[in-house]
Amino acid sequence: MLRATELIVQFGQTVALDRAGIDIAPGETVAIMGPSGSGKSTLLHVLAGILRPDHGEVRLGEQRIDILPDGRRSQLRLRSFGFVLQFGDLVPELSLRENVELPLRLLDVQKAEARTRSAQLLRQLEVDDVADRRPGQVSGGQAQRAAVARALVHRPSIIFADEPTGALDSATGELVLDALIGLAHQEGSAVVLVTHEARVASYADRTVFMRDGRVAS
Numbered sequence: 001m002l003r004a005t006e007l008i009v010q011f012g013q014t015v016a017l018d019r020a021g022i023d024i025a026p027g028e029t030v031a032i033m034g035p036s037g038s039g040k041s042t043l044l045h046v047l048a049g050i051l052r053p054d055h056g057e058v059r060l061g062e063q064r065i066d067i068l069p070d071g072r073r074s075q076l077r078l079r080s081f082g083f084v085l086q087f088g089d090l091v092p093e094l095s096l097r098e099n100v101e102l103p104l105r106l107l108d109v110q111k112a113e114a115r116t117r118s119a120q121l122l123r124q125l126e127v128d129d130v131a132d133r134r135p136g137q138v139s140g141g142q143a144q145r146a147a148v149a150r151a152l153v154h155r156p157s158i159i160f161a162d163e164p165t166g167a168l169d170s171a172t173g174e175l176v177l178d179a180l181i182g183l184a185h186q187e188g189s190a191v192v193l194v195t196h197e198a199r200v201a202s203y204a205d206r207t208v209f210m211r212d213g214r215v216a217s
């Protein structure tokens with residue numbers, strides 16, 4: 001479904017990706033592991049259409065997304081992708097509920113429908129009791145579960161997660177991962193999970209390893 005080939009990304013003298021490639025099948029969970037600086041986050045950003053590669057291509061189905069103009073790539077990200085980052089990417093001024101509804105509102109889904117769908121996910125992630133609080137008024141694990149709900153709410157084809165449990169203790173991290181992978185599976189979303197922890201990668205269907213900007217299976 002998502003296929004990247006021959007990706008090269010350079011930041012000045014640093015070669016972050018050196019002919020990296022990867023295939024993501026519909027609904028599968030793939031962990032990307034590797035040492036610090038090996039290019040994991042850069043690969044995630046290119047796959048997700050956030051960063052344009054200097055060379056190579058990224059296809060979502062038949063469509064080349066790396067050459068789309070910025071506005072069309074933003075639209076595609078909003079519609080087809082979900083994101084869970086390490087921390088702090090919920091909008092601090094909005095309640096958890098409003099954060100989860102946000103992708104649907106941006107996609108012009110009716111308010112009532114957005115509310116129903118968000119409420120369902122907030123309940124499944126067991127944060128419905130704190131849904132009216134802002135991110136600063138809940139625990140890190142609760143905020144991260146709301147971020148998982150937000151990533152899933154519009155039924156994206158792929159969720160990109162960059163160290164999603166990096167800021168949590170291990171028990172809370174496992175709850176968040178269980179929820180992310182379990183619900184993504186249930187909804188048919190693929191997950192691309194960057195992590196340096198083997199324990200986290202063990203949740204994936206498959207792990208790829210990066211070294212010096214290249215992907216080795």
Ligand SMILES: Nc1ncnc2c1ncn2[C@@H]1O[C@H](COP(=O)(O)OP(=O)(O)OP(=O)(O)O)[C@@H](O)[C@H]1O
Pocket residue numbers: 011014015016034035036037038039040041042043196
């Ligand atoms: N915006 C940037 N400007 C300059 N160099 C960058 C930038 N982003 C990444 N790099 C460099 O590119 C290389 C790959 O970085 P990247 O963040 O992809 O690695 P990583 O495997 O995700 O590392 P970590 O596990 O430490 O997060 C590193 O040498 C990094 O210093």
